[in-house]
Amino acid sequence: AQTVTQSQPEMSVQEAETVTLSCTYDTSESDYYLFWYKQPPSRQMILVIRQEAYKQQNATENRFSVNFQKAAKSFSLKISDSQLGDAAMYFCAYRSNQAGTALIFGKGTTLSVSS
Amino acid sequence: GAVVSQHPSRVICKSGTSVKIECRSLDFQATTMFWYRQFPKQSLMLMATSNEGSKATYEQGVEKDKFLINHASLTLSTLTVTSAHPEDSSFYICSAQIRDGYTFGSGTRLTVV
Numbered sequence: 230a231q232t233v234t235q236s237q238p239e240m241s242v243q244e245a246e247t248v249t250l251s252c253t254y255d256t257s258e259s260d261y262y263l264f265w266y267k268q269p270p271s272r273q274m275i276l277v278i279r280q281e282a283y284k285q286q287n288a289t290e291n292r293f294s295v296n297f298q299k300a301a302k303s304f305s306l307k308i309s310d311s312q313l314g315d316a317a318m319y320f321c322a323y324r325s326n327q328a329g330t331a332l333i334f335g336k337g338t339t340l341s342v343s344s
Numbered sequence: 345g346a347v348v349s350q351h352p353s354r355v356i357c358k359s360g361t362s363v364k365i366e367c368r369s370l371d372f373q374a375t376t377m378f379w380y381r382q383f384p385k386q387s388l389m390l391m392a393t394s395n396e397g398s399k400a401t402y403e404q405g406v407e408k409d410k411f412l413i414n415h416a417s418l419t420l421s422t423l424t425v426t427s428a429h430p431e432d433s434s435f436y437i438c439s440a441q442i443r444d445g446y447t448f449g450s451g452t453r454l455t456v457v
Contacts, residue, residue, distance in 0.1 A: 262445075264445060264446075271450075272382075272435060272437075272450070272451050273448070273450050273451070274388075274437065274439075274448035276445055276446075279444065279445055318385075320387065320388070329375075329376045329393070329395070329441065331378040331390050331393055331439075332378075332388075332390075332439070332446060333390075334387045334388045335387065336386070336387045337385075337386070337387050339385070
């Protein structure tokens, strides 16, 4: 069974600084998808970034980028130029390549941003 | 696009009663819906996967007789918490797979008193 591990329950960063959230996963599959989701206090799940395992190039979305190391099964999220609105719980998630499968979430990292 | 509307957003019910939570896909057809439960400051735990027109698949440890899932159409999936007890109090979220990932409902905070 696949597992997702986030070893940082809480992280903090100052506005305009950069922070990296860690995520490792375990799988025997070669083709899969990885995601980072943000859950603000409203608790609405918001997709931050998505990575296909077959793509070597790291995904980027504006201030958000990932460092995907397939061999090490690592998928960290870097947030640049942090903003107060980035404060939220961040979940790393895994999805098998099989159709109709659910996301498997890590335990989450609560990010606080100070001015 | 690809919005899932979840209702109610909050509900308080008495012990022993049943509560129904609805998730509707507004602009797409959701053949598969996933139901999650989330305790405060914890992760989303998958409860069950519902497929339109067939029985739901429950995760190990989830009581199928307590958490009834119905997916009778391509745009509606419901979760009914039967004979609710205070320990069922939680945040419930539905999710549907879309082309580039998943879309989530806004969640339902259930409080059983």
